[in-house]
Every structure is written in structure tokens, then in C-alpha cells.
Amino acid sequence: MKVLVAIDSFKGSLSSLEAGNAVKSGIEKLGCEVLVKPIADGGEGSVEALADALKAKFMDVIVANPLGEKTPARYALKGELGILEMASASGLPLIEKSRRNPLKTSTYGFGEMIAHAIAHGARKFIIGIGGSATNDAGTGMLSALGFKFTDARGEALAGTGENLIKIAAISDADVPQSIKDSEFLIACDVDNPLFGENGAAHVYGPQKGADEAAVEALDAGLRSFAGVVSKSLGKELCSERGAGAAGGLGFGFVSFLRAQLRPGIDIITEQIGLQNDVQGADLIITGEGRLDFQSRMGKTPSGVAKIAARYGVPVIALAGCVSSCAGGCNEHGIGAFFSVLNEPMSLERAMEPAVAAQNLARVAEQAVRLFMLGRGAK
Structure with missing residues (x-):
């Protein structure tokens, strides 16, 4: 048998x-x-499961945690395929409960991990985005990849939740072609829109340390950022299924990196x-x-x-x-x-x-x- x-x-x-x-x-x-x-289903343990199944090698890198402090992160690499978990660099468990604040946290370190994989030959990515400590709509990650976000005076802004409301312009002039040419397949099992009562801030903000005032500020920032993206890129993706995943990281991926968001279990069963x-x-x-x-x-x-x-x-x-x-x-x-x-x-x-x-x-x-x-x- x-x-x-x-x-x-x-x-x-x-x-x-x-x-x-x-x-x-x-x-x-x-x-x-x-x-x-x-x-695995795209959540915790997916990198290890896929690496075991595909005989990929593990890669270690030092990146910024959600509050900008150095932390070790790990992903897997198999030829041109990079297998990453956002939580390894920007996850909620990386910072103590008393220090959690999605107004201040950033996905910048996760962007550093992607850049490291790009530098080591990755051009296709499978990425799990569950468990984030952030609500920056992916602007931190995108900043680490060369995108530039500026305010009304042309001053560069760090990719954090509190800065979303200040973003007035976006530039990809410094984004390497290797990143523009890469393919991103995102394991996403939630269908939240970017903003609103079912959006990233209202549904997930409190568990990341946001009080009622912070939730409202973050939601306003996400709404404002979506408007800037719409004018800059000519795309209306804020209501896409999963746009609100991981503090709007799903929105950042589909808007700027042409990513596909799919159920994690479907991605992994196909890959193996x-x-x-x-x-x-x-x-x-x-x-x-x-x-x-x-x-x-x-x-x-x-x-x-x-x-x-x-x-x-x-x-x-x-x-x-x-x-x-x-x-x-x-x-x-x-x-x-x-x-x-x-x-x-x-x-x-x-x-x-x-x-x-x-x-x-x-x-x-x-x-x-x-x-x-x-x-x-x-």
C-alpha cells in the first residue's frame, strides 16, 4: 500500500x-x-517546508527589524527562485509587546531581504506575508528596493505608517532593472481591502499596538496613499482582494511590483x-x-x-x-x-x-x- x-x-x-x-x-x-x-499553507514554516521539498539552500542575512534595529533573517534560494517569509524580517514577534506601534514600524528590513536575494540571483519569488508588525502599505519594503516617496516639499520620507498621510509623490527612477524584471507570487489568505472598516488598520491595527486614535490615523494614511498611487500609476487597486494584507503590504506588492496574490496552500501544492x-x-x-x-x-x-x-x-x-x-x-x-x-x-x-x-x-x-x-x- x-x-x-x-x-x-x-x-x-x-x-x-x-x-x-x-x-x-x-x-x-x-x-x-x-x-x-x-x-505548508503559506504561513509560518513555509520557507522550511518548501526548502525541504525543493532541496533549496538557506541564506542568512542581517536586516532591520520593524523598528530599524539589526536582526538576523533567513530565506531559501533554489536557482532563480527565492522563498521568503515577511515575518522573518518584519514580523510581530520581533519586537516586544510594549514597543509595538504601527505608526512607527516599517517593512524596510523585508525589502533588504528581497534585495539580498536579488543580489544572489533570485528573479522569481514566493513570499508569505502573514504576521506583520507593520501598517506602512509596503512603503518601507519599496524604499529598500529603490522607490522614493516624498512629501509636498520634495523631502524624502521613511516608509512608516505615520508617513503615509504625508506622501505626495512617488519615483521609481532609482529602482534597479533586476527588481522591475522580477516576478512575485504572494501567499495571501485574507481578502481585506486596503482601508475602511474592513481594511488593514481597523482589522489588524489593534493587535499590532494601535489604539483607537492610531487606527484612525493609519486608515486616513492608507486612504491618502491610495489616492497618490492612483494618480501616479493610474491604478485603482485598493479594493483588490488582499490589498489590506500585512498592513497594506499586499497593496504595495500588486501596485508597484506587479505581484500576484493567491492562497498559500495553492501556491505551495503546485510548487511541490x-x-x-x-x-x-x-x-x-x-x-x-x-x-x-x-x-x-x-x-x-x-x-x-x-x-x-x-x-x-x-x-x-x-x-x-x-x-x-x-x-x-x-x-x-x-x-x-x-x-x-x-x-x-x-x-x-x-x-x-x-x-x-x-x-x-x-x-x-x-x-x-x-x-x-x-x-x-x-
Whole structure:
């Protein structure tokens, strides 16, 4: 029996590859032919999963964090393909809660990471943009790439949330041709517009440290910036699906870098050729750290199940935690799901890599034994 294991990371515990290998160790003894395929949905862990799947190399670089302080960042490179996570350079966890302020934070360091990849031969990019600490509409990133934003007096402005309202003109005269020629595919799983009550500032600003006054100031800045972009580039993209993602970074990408915004799971399954592996499998094992109502809405388990359904391949999902609202997963292509915890233990204990791997292996073995019994009954 051929089993395809395409399981997401167990955040803070096991990478996608480690989780997949744990499952493999549990079911190989049953005589199964097992293929482990690292996978993610565009969120945290996507760079590592894609790097493992595509045999890419990791690149380390020192960039500015959201407040301009030096921080190490990492991305992956495979020939001309750069695989990046914005959060590595401009993510919320990089600054303490007491210092978070989207009026002051910037995606400049993320732009530095892109420039580093360009300098090392990247011309095509897959980028995850979840988890930002910023609300600068990508102006920080764009500034690092050579774009220039100036006020009414012609003075250059740093790319921060508080400066959006001051931007009067935009220039790309200093942007290298290598950047203009590059292709950007953005993993984006939200559909927020740039501004308004469902926009970047109102929906995500508070979790980034913005109080009510800051939210209103940021929203006004995003609205003003969109008007300047419209006049400068002749594009009305502020209402595009995902324009408000990552504090307006989605808007910055589509407006200035001709990027495509797509669901992360779709991008990654296409890149790793998951469809070809699904066609040759008798059973698929997927999963993630926590299985809940979100798992059926563009997360790894539902993405894998969607492809499996095309070819009639059954799917089992494993998770560290299964919430009471996970039942809907059965209606979205997952035949059965199981928690890997079989005895009471603390969260800290359950997340120890060795313990998590052991639990995964044990439950995977029993789930596959049950599946094989069902096949025999037929």
C-alpha cells in the first residue's frame, strides 16, 4: 500500500519534514511504501517546508527589524527562485509587546531581504506575508528596493505608517532593472481591502499596538496613499482582494511590483507537485498542530483533501489538538481525524519534539491499521 504523508509543521515543536518522518516511522513497519512530502499553507514554516521539498539552500542575512534595529533573517534560494517569509524580517514577534506601534514600524528590513536575494540571483519569488508588525502599505519594503516617496516639499520620507498621510509623490527612477524584471507570487489568505472598516488598520491595527486614535490615523494614511498611487500609476487597486494584507503590504506588492496574490496552500501544492504524488497513493495522511474550523478554510489539511478528492484518494488527518468545532473537516474531504495525544500531559511536555514525534508515530500506526482493516473487509 502506498501512503503519501503531507503534513504541516506542529508549530513550536516539529517541522513539516520532522512530522512527516515521524508518521513514516510509525507506518513503515506495516509494510507500507511511504512518501513524505513537506508542505505548508503559506504561513509560518513555509520557507522550511518548501526548502525541504525543493532541496533549496538557506541564506542568512542581517536586516532591520520593524523598528530599524539589526536582526538576523533567513530565506531559501533554489536557482532563480527565492522563498521568503515577511515575518522573518518584519514580523510581530520581533519586537516586544510594549514597543509595538504601527505608526512607527516599517517593512524596510523585508525589502533588504528581497534585495539580498536579488543580489544572489533570485528573479522569481514566493513570499508569505502573514504576521506583520507593520501598517506602512509596503512603503518601507519599496524604499529598500529603490522607490522614493516624498512629501509636498520634495523631502524624502521613511516608509512608516505615520508617513503615509504625508506622501505626495512617488519615483521609481532609482529602482534597479533586476527588481522591475522580477516576478512575485504572494501567499495571501485574507481578502481585506486596503482601508475602511474592513481594511488593514481597523482589522489588524489593534493587535499590532494601535489604539483607537492610531487606527484612525493609519486608515486616513492608507486612504491618502491610495489616492497618490492612483494618480501616479493610474491604478485603482485598493479594493483588490488582499490589498489590506500585512498592513497594506499586499497593496504595495500588486501596485508597484506587479505581484500576484493567491492562497498559500495553492501556491505551495503546485510548487511541490503534490497532485502527481496524490495520483499514485492509496492513502494520504495530512494534518497540523491544531485542527479546528479554520482547518477547512484554506489550511493545509483542506488543501490536501481538495486535491485528493479529485482522484478519489482517502485522507486521514492527525493533529496535536482537535477542537470541538473540527467536525466540519469531515465535510471537506477528510475521512477521519485523530488527536495524537493518548494520555494526559502538559502542553509543554506534548510539544517536546521527541514526545510529539513518538505520539505521531503511534497514532499514525493505529490509524493506518484501522484503514487496512477496512480495506480487508471490502
